[in-house]
Amino acid sequence: MRATILGMGLLALGACDAAPVVAQTAPWQQAAPNKKDATPAFKGQTRARWDKSSVKPAVQVVASGIPHPWAIAMLPDGDVLVTQKSGKLWLVTPKGQKSEVAGAPKVAYGGQGGLMDISLGPDFTNQLTLWLTYSEPRGGGKSGTTLAKAVLSKDRKSITGLTVVFRQQPAWSGGGQFGSNIAWDSAGNIFLTLGERYSVESRKHAQNITDDLGKVVHITPEGKPAPGNPFIGKAGAAPEIWSYGHRNPQGAAINPKSGKLWEIEHGPRGGDEINVPEPGKNYGWPVITYGIDYPGGPIGDGITAKPGMEQPIYYWDPVIAPSDMIFYKGDLFPWTDQLLIGSLAGGVVRLIVDGETVVAEDRMLEDEGRIRDIDEAPDGALWLAVDDSDGKLLRVTPG
Numbered sequence: 001m002r003a004t005i006l007g008m009g010l011l012a013l014g015a016c017d018a019a020p021v022v023a024q025t026a027p028w029q030q031a032a033p034n035k036k037d038a039t040p041a042f043k044g045q046t047r048a049r050w051d052k053s054s055v056k057p058a059v060q061v062v063a064s065g066i067p068h069p070w071a072i073a074m075l076p077d078g079d080v081l082v083t084q085k086s087g088k089l090w091l092v093t094p095k096g097q098k099s100e101v102a103g104a105p106k107v108a109y110g111g112q113g114g115l116m117d118i119s120l121g122p123d124f125t126n127q128l129t130l131w132l133t134y135s136e137p138r139g140g141g142k143s144g145t146t147l148a149k150a151v152l153s154k155d156r157k158s159i160t161g162l163t164v165v166f167r168q169q170p171a172w173s174g175g176g177q178f179g180s181n182i183a184w185d186s187a188g189n190i191f192l193t194l195g196e197r198y199s200v201e202s203r204k205h206a207q208n209i210t211d212d213l214g215k216v217v218h219i220t221p222e223g224k225p226a227p228g229n230p231f232i233g234k235a236g237a238a239p240e241i242w243s244y245g246h247r248n249p250q251g252a253a254i255n256p257k258s259g260k261l262w263e264i265e266h267g268p269r270g271g272d273e274i275n276v277p278e279p280g281k282n283y284g285w286p287v288i289t290y291g292i293d294y295p296g297g298p299i300g301d302g303i304t305a306k307p308g309m310e311q312p313i314y315y316w317d318p319v320i321a322p323s324d325m326i327f328y329k330g331d332l333f334p335w336t337d338q339l340l341i342g343s344l345a346g347g348v349v350r351l352i353v354d355g356e357t358v359v360a361e362d363r364m365l366e367d368e369g370r371i372r373d374i375d376e377a378p379d380g381a382l383w384l385a386v387d388d389s390d391g392k393l394l395r396v397t398p399g
């Protein structure tokens with residue numbers, strides 16, 4: 001039961017059977033943070049005021065039986081492609097009929113690894129090209145995040161011509177923290193978010209600009225460094241890097257107003273964060289973080305700020321465990337231009353943003369399980385993939 005705040009500073013305990021009533025200036029989150037000594041770098045960097053929506057979302061189960069889905073991609077005519085982490089690709093019709101799409105790549109399935117993101121390329125309408133990320137077996141028990149493209153057959157029964165476009169280097173052992181999200185910039189180049197592979201040793205690479213662990217890379221559709229990248233021509237640096245110091249960024253979206261990349265990443269215990277990565281900048285992991293280590297001690301020196309390292313525009317402690325996010329474009333819900341975040345631990349998180357400032361936060365659908373992906377259909381409905389053994393696809397509309 002959460003404390004209920006009535007009016008200005010009056011604190012009372014709410015009845016468990018009643019919806020909590022909280023003044024609109026109070027944050028949604030009332031629980032204590034894990035990192036008790038953290039001070040936000042600026043007002044509103046965490047625990048923005050709660051904007052409780054008047055809309056109650058209605059949930060319809062469109063399909064189930066896709067165990068542990070990872071990502072969905074909406075085709076222009078309403079069909080949906082779904083990746084299953086173990087290495088299958090599915091086509092689901094709006095009425096929920098599902099059929100397997102043959103030709104998915106071989107994946108290193110285990111831990112957080114498997115078949116992950118799926119994205120339609122800008123030329124999908126003409127060329128039927130789609131893009132996949134997955135944990136690729138690289139030999140010696142190691143794996144790495146790989147981006148590949150393939151062509152969907154006209155009958156949608158298979159993908160063909162699977163071609164690897166980019167391989168995160170170096171490969172690493174274990175099943176932890178691959179990223180990975182595909183976002184397209186306005187020039188038709190790709191931002192790909194890449195995790196630092198979890199281990200105490202691999203996480204140090206997030207600060208190392210010679211490789212791809214804990215990075216956002218910016219590449220052409222051919223897998224080359226995108227023109228204008230910050231480290232092109234710099235000796236010893238990897239020219240594909242856009243930004244570094246990331247932990248496990250599983251979500252990304254282009255802000256339709258600014259055209260800039262926004263990225264969301266998992267912290268450890270505490271410290272999930274949203275960044276707006278600028279070229280060549282350092283987002284701090286594992287040197288600065290608003291979280292603590294899983295056993296309870298500090299990460300590194302336990303600091304949250306350092307010169308030369310960028311602050312997140314927003315963070316959470318306790319975590320939400322963010323999967324992906326979208327800027328809502330439609331008007332079926334009264335949330336146009338707001339940020340909707342799927343999360344494994346907090347349902348769908350809604351943020352009202354003003355420029356690059358988060359001004360309010362709301363939560364919904366917290367009882368629907370681990371939300372592994374969120375997308376918006378052409379009609380403005382939200383589609384969610386639920387990460388469990390039953391693997392549901394949900395369509396959400398105003399109730």
Ligand SMILES: [Ca+2]
Nearest residue numbers: 283284285312
């Ligand atoms: Ca950071």
